[in-house]
Amino acid sequence: xxxxxxxxxxxxxxxxxxxxxxxxxxxxxxxxxxxxxxxxxxxxxxxxxxxxxxxxxxxxxxxxxxxxxxxxxxxxxxxxxxxxxxxxxxxxxxxxxxxxxxxxxxxxxxxxxxxxxxxxxxxxxxxxxxxxxxxxxxxxxxxxxxxxxxxxxxxxxxxxxxxxxxxxxxxxxxxxxxxxxxxxxxxxxxxxxxxxxxxxxxxxxxxxxxxxxxxxxxxxxxxxxxxxxxxxxxxxxxxxxxxxxxxxxxxxxxxxxxxxxxxxxxxxxxxxxxxxxxxxxxxxxxxxxxxxxxxxxxxxxxxxxxxxxxxxxxxxxxxxxxxxxxxxxxxxxxxxxxxxxxxxxxxxxxxxxxxxxxxxxxxxxxxxxxxxxxxxxxxxxx
Numbered sequence: 431x432x433x434x435x436x437x438x439x440x441x442x443x444x445x446x447x448x449x450x451x452x453x454x455x456x457x458x459x460x461x462x463x464x465x466x467x468x469x470x471x472x473x474x475x476x477x478x479x480x481x482x483x484x485x486x487x488x489x490x491x492x493x494x495x496x497x498x499x500x501x502x503x504x505x506x507x508x509x510x511x512x513x514x515x516x517x518x519x520x521x522x523x524x525x526x527x528x529x530x531x532x533x534x535x536x537x538x539x540x541x542x543x544x545x546x547x548x549x550x551x552x553x554x555x556x557x558x559x560x561x562x563x564x565x566x567x568x569x570x571x572x573x574x575x576x577x578x579x580x581x582x583x584x585x586x587x588x589x590x591x592x593x594x595x596x597x598x599x600x601x602x603x604x605x606x607x608x609x610x611x612x613x614x615x616x617x618x619x620x621x622x623x624x625x626x627x628x629x630x631x632x633x634x635x636x637x638x639x640x641x642x643x644x645x646x647x648x649x650x651x652x653x654x655x656x657x658x659x660x661x662x663x664x665x666x667x668x669x670x671x672x673x674x675x676x677x678x679x680x681x682x683x684x685x686x687x688x689x690x691x692x693x694x695x696x697x698x699x700x701x702x703x704x705x706x707x708x709x710x711x712x713x714x715x716x717x718x719x720x721x722x723x724x725x726x727x728x729x730x731x732x733x734x735x736x737x738x739x740x741x742x743x744x745x746x747x748x749x750x751x752x753x754x755x756x757x758x759x760x761x762x763x764x765x766x767x768x769x770x771x772x773x774x775x776x777x778x779x780x781x782x783x784x785x786x787x788x789x790x791x792x793x794x795x796x797x798x799x800x801x802x803x804x805x806x807x808x809x810x811x812x
Contacts, residue, residue: 454706458498462693462723466499467588467627467680469717474509475533480713487512489707489714491519494539497700499721501573502539503588503627513537526550528588532565536588536628545573545584553587553614562606564592568614568626575726581807582726585624591631595639603632604645611648611656618771619685620655626683629717633678635664655686659697659722668699670718672711680720688724696723750812751788753797766796787812 458464470490472479480486494502494516507513507527517525517539524542528535530552538550555567568589575582589610592602607630615624634644649656658664664678671677678699684692700719704710745754755763763785765774773795776785787795790812797808 454492454496454703456496456498457698457700457721458500459723462696463501463584463691463726464499464721464723465501465503465586465625465627465682466497466719466721467503467505467629467682468493468719469505469590469629469680469715470507471715471717472506472508472534473504474507474512478508479506480715482713483512485713486715487516489710491516492707493703493714493719494523495520497719497721500541500544501584501586501625503586503625504537504539505588505590505629506534507537508533508535510535526569526571528552528566528569530555530565530567534566534590536566536569536590538569538571538586538588540571540573540586544576546576548572548574548583554609559606559609562592562602562609564590564602566590568610582623585619585622587619587624587626589626589628589630591629593631595637597639600632600637600639600642600645603630607646608648611652615685616655621687621772622685623688623691624685625688627681627720629679630681631679633664634658634661634681635678638677638679649683656683657686657689657692658683659692660699660720662695663697663699663720669701670699670720672701672716672718680717682720682722691724691726693723693725697721751786753785753787753810755783755785755797755799762799764798765790766798767793 473486473490474483476483510527513525513527513535517523520539522541522543523539524545524547525537525539526547527537540547549570549572551570553568553570554563559567568587570585570587573584573586575584591606592599610626615626630646632638632645634646634650636642637644644650649658658681660678660681667676668678669675670680680699682697698721700721703714703718707714753763763776763783764772765776765785765787766772773790774785776783792812794809794811797810
């Protein structure tokens with residue numbers, strides 16, 4: 431009888447404890463594009479991070495599954511086997527994993543019913559940038575939308591910058607982001623729908639190193655092209671690194687073409703996770719997830735009465751030296767390589783527009799036209 435009572439009391443106690451922690455709820459909204467970044471602290475590494483790998487795995491899986499975010503930029507994916515198992519257990523997601531040598535790899539998870547991968551690759555991966563990026567070059571995954579009325583392309587870049595609040599680490603973060611901006615973003619991505627997200631290991635209001643100027647000032651000084659949806663959270667004193675109050679080091683940056691699509695004030699840090707997951711910081715991660723939401727249908731929000739009837743035809747001429755674009759529409763034609771590089775922009779002046787392509791190397795290309803009724807995209811082979 432004594433042991434029966436003890437067992438019953440233990441059972442009731444366990445039930446009471448489990449009721450203190452509800453399931454992680456959904457934060458994603460079906461009508462929006464929801465994007466998040468999360469450092470999952472040495473995920474899958476048995477010697478570092480949370481000591482119980484199975485508990486961490488289950489908690490991470492619950493967060494990714496339940497929050498219902500469409501695109502995740504994840505850092506510290508430290509075990510390829512755990513990465514693959516996580517994808518297997520989350521069949522709604524596809525994934526891309528960085529291939530650099532450093533153990534703490536970055537990755538992108540994306541909803542398979544919403545996107546297909548066009549390309550994944552490392553940026554600024556040559557030896558001259560390796561030191562500044564701490565052996566973790568930015569990882570870009572180019573996604574094409576499948577579930578929207580007008581196909582669109584989203585460029586997702588995950589960063590994991592140098593850690594620690596000292597002068598040398600500060601300088602490396604600053605040099606890394608300045609290179610990313612001036613060498614890559616300014617040249618190839620500032621006019622495209624681009625998201626740079628991840629663990630930046632520093633803040634955007636003032637630096638975690640002695641409260642000096644943020645190492646990301648160059649991006650803040652270029653508001654025409656770049657915007658941090660997460661800066662308002664940082665300014666409000668929010669925290670993403672759970673061990674230190676007011677340390678907001680996980681950020682989402684977008685280029686200007688996405689700014690019109692950003693849902694105002696939708697950026698959130700999910701710092702309420704400890705209310706859903708017991709001992710969150712010791713059993714799951716020392717970082718909180720950060721999310722933001724976007725509308726991708728703004729190109730269709732024009733007044734219907736203002737849309738004129740449009741006709742459009744597109745062809746590669748038989749000599750394979752030029753494109754012929756005809757129809758009742760006005761705008762620009764952009765020629766883009768499959769790697770996302772914009773090669774040429776031609777403004778339509780007459781009903782018959784002929785664009786030379788004879789100087790392009792042989793291969794596949796994309797021509798896009800932004801109309802009042804949406805974006806039209808054509809693939810062609812030179």
